[in-house]
Amino acid sequence: MPRPISAIISIPALRHNLAVVANRLRDNYVSAGRARPYIWAVIKANAYGHGIAPAVQAFAQADGLAMLDLNEAVHCRKLGWTKPIMLLEGLFTPDDVELACRHDFTVVVHSSYQIDMLEVARLKRPLHIMVKLNTGMNRLGFSHADFPAAYQKVQALVEAGLFASVGAMTHFARADDNLAITMDQLRDFNSLTSDIADVISVCNSAGCLNDEILPYLPLAPEHWVRPGICLYGSSPFSLSSAESFGLRPAQTLQAQLISVQQVEAGKGIGYGHAYTASSSLRIGVVACGYADGYPRHAPSGTPVTVDGVATTLVGRVSMDMLMVDISHIKEAKVGSVVVLWGENGPSVDSVAQASGTLGYELLCAVAQRVPRVIQNTNEAIHEK
Secondary structure: OOOOEEEEEEHHHHHHHHHHHHHHHHHHHHHOOOOOOEEEEEOHHHHHOOOHHHHHHHOOOOOEEEEOOHHHHHHHHHOOOOOOEEEOOOOOOOHHHHHHHHOOOEEEEOOHHHHHHHHHOOOOOOEEEEEEEOOOOOOOOEOOOOHHHHHHHHHHHHHOOOEEEEEEEOOOOOOOOOHHHHHHHHHHHHHHHOOOOOEEEEEOHHHHHOOOOHHHOOOOOEEEEOOOHHHHOOOOOOOOOOHHHOOOOOEEEEEEEEEEEEEOOOOEEOHHHOEEOOOOEEEEEEOOOHHHOOOOOOOOOOEEEEOOEEEEEEOOOOOOOEEEEOOOOOOOOOOOEEEEEOOOOOOHHHHHHHOOOOHHHHHHHOOOOOOEEEEOOOOEEEEO
């Protein structure tokens, strides 16, 4: 019998979350007399740990996909995705160009090196280009001073037939917690692009869900947004839950109890006796540890459910196991179902908050040794 742990990936939840974002955008835009923007569903990092194949299936109603890895992008084409695919960090070497042309990828350029590389390449078909402006994220993109010349150069290459189209994009740094800074970014972006760019993209997950930002997004004939983490049922906001937006968890990390221990008051639990029982406790040992992707730094008190009943982690997380308090769960026994996060358990964001990290990290960090169960409406497909 395989070790009793799995990561359940819900295709219906992924579909639902995309619809939530699309409907929210539509409602905001239609009320303002504007057409809903196009949606790039971001599936970078193996679709935030959920798998490329399930994401391609679940996000069939998206207008495009966006990611970083060229191999993952090619895999999407092999899976039958025919709509646009954008490479968020662009191409890294001249060897990448042929694949990008063959599969008709939209390519971000954020440095002069990338423009020069594409200009001298022998493109077998014109590429769609998005030129990135650094408006304050200070990570990738052309500076305010350098952007106009970079954009003009790409535009000239479009007119020469080397590229198929050119657009402009940026990335919000604090759309989740600072409206003033985000508005400064928007003003910077608009000041350089409003008269030249027919294709634009600015919004990440926080921007797509922030009603204070949406009315101020730029007008353009072709406007794309880029939701990411929210599509997977995690909130980009520290003070607003995913549930408050109507989002559903798309990944459930689930295991079982493999042992039950009675621990007397005053006795330590786990490595280093990081937790000492203040009274007699009934402890359940769970088949999940940091080698499975559960955060080693999760402290005692981190939420978990056993047989649908809320409880907490006690002691230090081990490589392959962790311990939970089941003193109040009288029916709990070996084989009882434990949800570490996800459906019928704590949210991944609540586990992340207790552990001093983000839901993004936990979703992406589930180890390859954990079997994936792809859950569709009427079926569940087990993957290695």
